[in-house]
Amino acid sequence: xxxxRKLLIPGVDKRxxxxxxxxxxxxxxxxxxxxxxxxxxxxxLLTGCNVLDGDSAEEMLKKVSKFNDAVQAWMxxxxxLAPEFPESMIxxxxxxxxxxxxxxxxxxxxxxxxLEVRGLVDNKKSWTLEELYRLPQVKQVTRxxxxxxxxAIGSWTGTPLRDFLKLIGADxxxxxxxxxxxxxxxxxxxxxxRSALHPQTxxxxxxxxxxxxxxxxxxxxxxxxxxxxxxxxxxVISMEITNDYKxxxxxxxxxxxxxxx
Amino acid sequence: xxxxxxxxxxxxxxxxxxxxPAWVRAMHWTNAFAMVLMIMSGWQIYNASPLFEDFxxxxxxxxxxxxxxxxxxxxxxxxxxxxxxxxxxxxxxxxGRFRRKLLPISPxxxxxxxxxxxxxxxxxxxxSTYNYVQRLLYVGIMAxxxxxxLSGLSIWKPVQLGWLxxxxxxxxxxxxxxFFCMAAIVLFLIVHVALAILVPKSLRAMIIGx
Numbered sequence: 001x002x003x004x005r006k007l008l009i010p011g012v013d014k015r016x017x018x019x020x021x022x023x024x025x026x027x028x029x030x031x032x033x034x035x036x037x038x039x040x041x042x043x044x045l046l047t048g049c050n051v052l053d054g055d056s057a058e059e060m061l062k063k064v065s066k067f068n069d070a071v072q073a074w075m076x077x078x079x080x081l082a083p084e085f086p087e088s089m090i091x092x093x094x095x096x097x098x099x100x101x102x103x104x105x106x107x108x109x110x111x112x113x114x115l116e117v118r119g120l121v122d123n124k125k126s127w128t129l130e131e132l133y134r135l136p137q138v139k140q141v142t143r144x145x146x147x148x149x150x151x152a153i154g155s156w157t158g159t160p161l162r163d164f165l166k167l168i169g170a171d172x173x174x175x176x177x178x179x180x181x182x183x184x185x186x187x188x189x190x191x192x193x194r195s196a197l198h199p200q201t202x203x204x205x206x207x208x209x210x211x212x213x214x215x216x217x218x219x220x221x222x223x224x225x226x227x228x229x230x231x232x233x234x235x236v237i238s239m240e241i242t243n244d245y246k247x248x249x250x251x252x253x254x255x256x257x258x259x260x261x
Numbered sequence: 262x263x264x265x266x267x268x269x270x271x272x273x274x275x276x277x278x279x280x281x282p283a284w285v286r287a288m289h290w291t292n293a294f295a296m297v298l299m300i301m302s303g304w305q306i307y308n309a310s311p312l313f314e315d316f317x318x319x320x321x322x323x324x325x326x327x328x329x330x331x332x333x334x335x336x337x338x339x340x341x342x343x344x345x346x347x348x349x350x351x352x353x354x355x356x357g358r359f360r361r362k363l364l365p366i367s368p369x370x371x372x373x374x375x376x377x378x379x380x381x382x383x384x385x386x387x388x389s390t391y392n393y394v395q396r397l398l399y400v401g402i403m404a405x406x407x408x409x410x411l412s413g414l415s416i417w418k419p420v421q422l423g424w425l426x427x428x429x430x431x432x433x434x435x436x437x438x439x440f441f442c443m444a445a446i447v448l449f450l451i452v453h454v455a456l457a458i459l460v461p462k463s464l465r466a467m468i469i470g471x
Contacts, residue, residue, distance in 0.1 A: 061330075064337040075421050082420045143432060145419065148310035148328060151432055226420050254329030256336065261420040 069258040076260055078194055082225035085141045090208065091152035094144075096215040097229060098183070106182040106235040110219045116238035119178075122169025129219050133205060135159040135167070140200055142225040144232070145261055147250075156223040158204035162197045170241045172197060178246045179222055182235040189233050189248035191224065195260065200225050203236075228259040277471040280388045285358075286467055288349045295345060296446065298324060298338035303443060305331030312440055336417075343410055350403070363396045371397060385460045402449045409442035 096102045114126040139157040165172060177196040181187040195201060204223040205212055212218045217234025224232050230250045240246075251257045281289075301324035308317045309328040325331025353359040370393040377383040378394050391399065415426040415435035429435040457464040465471070 061333040061337055064340070065333055068336050072418075075418065077421060080421055080423065083423060143419070145432065146310065147332070149306065149416070149436060150310040250329075254333060256332065261418065 065254075065256050068256055072256075072258040072260045073192065073194070076194060076226070078198055080226075082140075082142045082200055082261065085143070085153050087141055087155060089153050090141060090155055094154045094207070094216070095150075095152055097146065098234075100184060102215050104184060105214055106184075107214060108182055108219055108235060113219050113237070115220065115236065117168055117240075118238060119241035120171035120174045120243070121241045125168075129205075132159070132203070132220070135164065137205065138202070139206075139209075140202065140223070140225065142200065142223075144225075144229050146229040147255055147259065155208045156202060156204040156221070157206035157209065158202045158220075158223065160199060161201045161203055161222065162199070164203055165196065165241075174241045175243045176241075176245065178240045178242055179233045179236050180238045180240075181233050182237050183249075185249070187233060187235070187249045188246070189231050189251065190246055190257070191222070191227070191231065192258065195224060195226055198224070198226055226261050228255075228261065230255060231259050278389065279470045280466040281470050283470065284352060286470060288345055288352075289467055291341065291345045292349070295338050295342035296450075298334055299342055300443060300447065301325075302331040302334035302338065306335060307440070312436060339410075339413065346406060346410065350407075362391055363400050366393060366396045366400065385463070388463055388466055398449065398452075402446065405442050405445045405449075409439060409446065412436075412439040412442060415439075 096105075098105060110129045114128055115132065116126050117124050137157050137159055139155060141153060141155045143151050143153050145151040161177070162172075165177070170177075172193060174193055176190045176192060178190045179188060181189075191201075200223075202223040204217070204221045205219065207213060207216045212221060217236070220236045221234045222232055222236055231248075245257075248257070301322065304318035305320070305323035305325045306328060308320070308323065309331075311317050323331065325334045374383060374393040378392075383392060383394070411425060412429055412435045414422055415429055416432070416439055419426045419432045419435075426432055426435055429438055457467070
């Protein structure tokens with residue numbers, strides 16, 4: 001089951017996870033996928049009938065996905081705000097998303113937790129939760145859009161990431177802010193700097209005015225309403241300012257890396 | 262290949278006029294290829310989060326294997342579909358082909374042709390002139406084609422293209438529009454292919470032009 005869970009897609013409800021992400025995969029693909037390594041092996045072709053040569057089609061698709069990253073970066077308007085909604089429109093209950101059961105979600109003790117800061121930044125000190133809670137916070141009610149297509153409106157409160165980056169003296173000319181999380185199997189995700197500096201990109205500490213519950217990423221989630229859900233990491237334990245593309249949990253398995261809304 | 266070449270030469274001999282010019286044929290088949298890729302990968306994407314609780318597509322007719330693979334196909338084939346479609350529309354308007362072939366569409370003509378079609382009395386002697394049912398369907402499917410691209414762009418870029426999403430009444434509605442446009446295209450395809458088989462010379466015209 002541990003292996004199976006690795007295959008699961010974020011944000012699906014559990015039935016769909018098993019039915020689609022696993023059953024839908026042809027046996028050959030599943031084996032290649034599980035064998036790890038080149039996770040692009042998971043991108044099957046015409047299921048069941050191999051009309052196109054597998055490897056060259058995958059290479060082509062990878063290239064187009066890179067091209068689509070560039071197109072999306074070009075389309076990205078740093079001033080375009082994700083629409084905000086009245087609190088009455090918040091989706092209740094807001095869905096739990098993960099490639100594991102909510103019972104298996106990281107159970108973090110806020111007193112022990114620290115946010116580690118690394119890379120191209122002046123002040124590499126780690127931050128306790130108490131220290132972070134003292135920073136000015138703002139609230140947003142925005143739509144969370146999953147790579148699968150469904151969406152849900154939620155309310156997040158926290159510190160704009162760009163304010164924090166300024167505070168720690170991050171080199172904002174760097175390419176990425178790379179987040180690592182406490183999820184099992186080590187979730188991580190890169191965020192391009194322009195999206196990181198977007199006014200609505202937030203280090204979230206609250207959901208619906210309550211301290212972020214375990215299901216939604218306690219103690220800290222990065223809320224990026226201009227990105228698909230899987231690029232909104234939860235249970236964040238470190239951020240690294242870097243010029244290197246370090247890949248990401250789902251990005252490495254074939255989801256488009258920019259995945260901007 | 263040889264039989265195709267033979268047909269081609271015999272067709273040249275009877276000096277029939279060109280019904281489907283080369284640009285129409287090239288773009289038609291490019292569109293057909295892109296559309297099939299879009300539909301099959303789209304079905305796989307749909308399965309990840311079905312709009313209708315109990316309805317999903319058999320994975321034997323989907324493309325991509327799983328969600329990430331399907332998304333890669335969908336966002337690759339979309340370029341082919343959009344660029345080809347855009348050039349087709351521009352050329353169709355610029356050359357006057359749309360005006361010549363698709364207009365006028367009169368309600369009276371439509372009714373009589375529809376009646377004739379349903380009683381299998383509709384003539385197909387002159388393939389260069391579209392009957393009123395054809396005109397309406399071709400104009401309609403082009404409109405659906407534009408709509409499916411616009412709703413697809415809305416789902417892809419709901420923040421950057423916020424004005425477009427608003428036109429559809431929000432993100433959720435854009436998903437439904439996208440789905441029903443797909444359904445309309447699939448229905449059109451079924452009728453379109455069936456009729457091409459019933460009137461083979463129309464298929465021939467779309468392959469060799471005459």
